[in-house]
Amino acid sequence: GKSRSLGDRIPVRQGMSGHDVKVLQDFLSRVGQKVKVDGEFGAGTTTAVKTFEKTNALDVDGLVDANDIAVLRGQAEAGRDAPEAEAPLALAPGDKAKVGPDGLAIAPENAPAEVKAILAAGNAIAKKPYIYGGGHGRWEDRGYDCSGSVSYTLYKAGLIEQSMASGGYMGSWPKSGTGAGKWVSIYANEGHMYMVVAGIRYDTSAFKSEGSRWSASMRPTKGYVVTHPNGL
Structure with a gap:
């Protein structure tokens, strides 16, 4: 049919x-x-x-093919209710992402489809306000807290099915591996969480200081449990 x-x-x-x-x-x-x-x-x-x-x-x-669909779906769904994501995801040569002058992620050409989808979804909400509990009642929200922000990107990349609070990322969560990943590392404790994607940080604390959740600078990782999506 x-x-x-x-x-x-x-x-x-x-x-x-x-x-x-x-x-x-x-x-x-x-x-x-x-x-x-x-x-x-x-x-x-x-x-x-x-x-x-x-x-x-x-x-x-x-x-x-399946790879095309994964990238396209991630970008199309991230762009819903988010005009800044409607432009195609910008690409940079190699394996490292960059933060553009507009505060949005520029994806590495060599990254897997899921990583590009995470970056595209992150761009869609990079400049949305911090709202405690945002992103947990619904995916498309007026603003997002730290775990809601990370959960949104993983959901759009097809890696999780429901949002989790930061504590949920401290143990074994669905499709996760322990330790830092090659492409994506998620850092969580009971009070805060953020992630590093292809070498750039995605963090609501960066939004407070830089106006975007993406930042080229890192932060101390002491006190955080680190996990990653399987295969990434």
Whole structure:
């Protein structure tokens, strides 16, 4: 049948039609690609897919595979109710992220799709106000506290299903590993938490001093339990 979720058919390619194609086109339009949302994967959709792939350092083949979907979904959903995330995620060569002059993360080209999705989601709420309890009752909120901010990015990257308070990240949480990760390290204690993604810090305390949750500076890690998402 034609009523499929995006990801049910891999790859999604030119000549296909159906609900999953329509969702794909909607996501592409949300991240700034000009595409007709009609459920028909034609030449125009192929062009939009290739442009998106090139912008995000993905294989430029016009075939929408699982990796493409993960990056696209992260950016499209992060951009909902967050105009600053509608621009494509900026990329920098290599393995290290940077903080741009606008206070938003610039993703490393070599990062896995989930890391790029975390960075895109972090950009979406980087400048939203600190609100205690924010991000725990609903994902799209007026503001976010420290654990709500981190949970939001992990959820948008498909790594968790519900938000957790900082204490929840101190032990073994779903799909987690102990110690620092190669790409993502989450630091938590009973009173505060933050994370380091591809070498830059994502922290509500940075927002208070710098106007963005992203910061190129680190902070002392003593007193924090460090974990990471499995494989990252």
